[in-house]
Every structure is written in C-alpha cells, then in structure tokens.
Amino acid sequence: MKLSARNIIKGKVVEVTKGATTAHVKIDIGGSVVTASITNAATDELKLEVGKTAYAVIKASDVMIAVD
Template identity: 65%
Template sequence: MKLSARNILAGKVTAVETGNVTTHVKIDIGGTVVTASITNEAAADLALKVGDEACAIIKASDVIVGKN
C-alpha cells in the first residue's frame, strides 16, 4: 500500500462498534487509542475485527489545538 499521507500510526484493533451508518474503530497505537469513524461499508470491506493489525492514517490540512 502506497500513500501520500505521512502520519501512519500502526497498532491493533481493540474495538469495532457498528452503528446505523458508521462504524467506530479503536486502534491501540502503543498505549494510546485512536478512534476512527468510517462508513459501515468501508468497515465491511476491510473485514475489521478485534486483534487485527491496522493503521490509523491521518491526512489533514489543519490541526486544531485547545487548552482548558
């Protein structure tokens, strides 16, 4: 797989929560969990399940920072 994105975080799927339209996929990337919201169709195509090795691939033009 070749991608133009530079932020590729490899880890293991810890949860796959399917809703009416979207599926939330949680990936543990070494103690930190990243949650992605993808379409149910994409989740089915990937056949994601807990324990699978997967990557969170982040491509964004903006990064927002907040502070309490």
Template identity: 50%
Template sequence: MKFSARNQIKGTIKAIHTGAVNSEVIIEVATDVELVSIITNSSVRTLDLKVGQEAYAVVKASNVMIAVD
C-alpha cells in the same frame, strides 16, 4: 501499500462499535494510547476489519490543533 499521507500509525484494532450507518473503530497504537475513527459500515465490511487485527491509522490533515488547560 503506499500513501501520500506522512502520518501512518500502526496499531491493533481494540474495538469496533457498529451503528446504523457508521462504525467507531478504536485502534490501540501504544499501551494506553488509542486513536478513534468513524467510518462507514460498508468500509468495515470491505476491509474485513476484526478486533485484534493489525491496522494503520492514516492521518492526512492540513491543520492540527493543540490545546492546553
């Protein structure tokens, strides 16, 4: 598997919350560090995603915003 995106973060699927059309997939990438992705239910089925499975969060963005209090 090769991607042009440089930000490929390996983790474990912690939860999948399925809605009517989309699913929220939560990947734990480190202890107490999670990334959340909203993808179609069709993609969840095609990738055969399961809780406990290793997966990659692949981030491809032209902008990354930073905020502070």
C-alpha cells in the same frame, strides 16, 4: 500500499462499534487509542475486527483506516 499521507501509525484494533451507517473503530497504537469514524461498508470491506493489525492514517483533520 502507497499513500501521500505521512502519518501512518501501526496498531491493533481493540473495538469496532457499528451504528446504523457508521462504525467507530478504535486502534491501540502502543498504549494510546485512536478512534476513527468510517462507514459500515468500509469496515466490512477491510474485514476489521478486534485483534487485527491496522493502520491509523492521519492527514489534516481526518483519520482513515488502512490494512495490508
């Protein structure tokens, strides 16, 4: 995985809450929790679930999720 973003923080998914179209994904990054709003489709495609390793990718004011 190669990204132009320079702020890539590895953590563990601690909560996934799906709404009608958008999910809130919380990642613990060493005691701090980062929350990202992503589509339910992206949540499913990334197979995000509690306990899975994921990355908070921060570029400007957006937070994206990446997995390897």
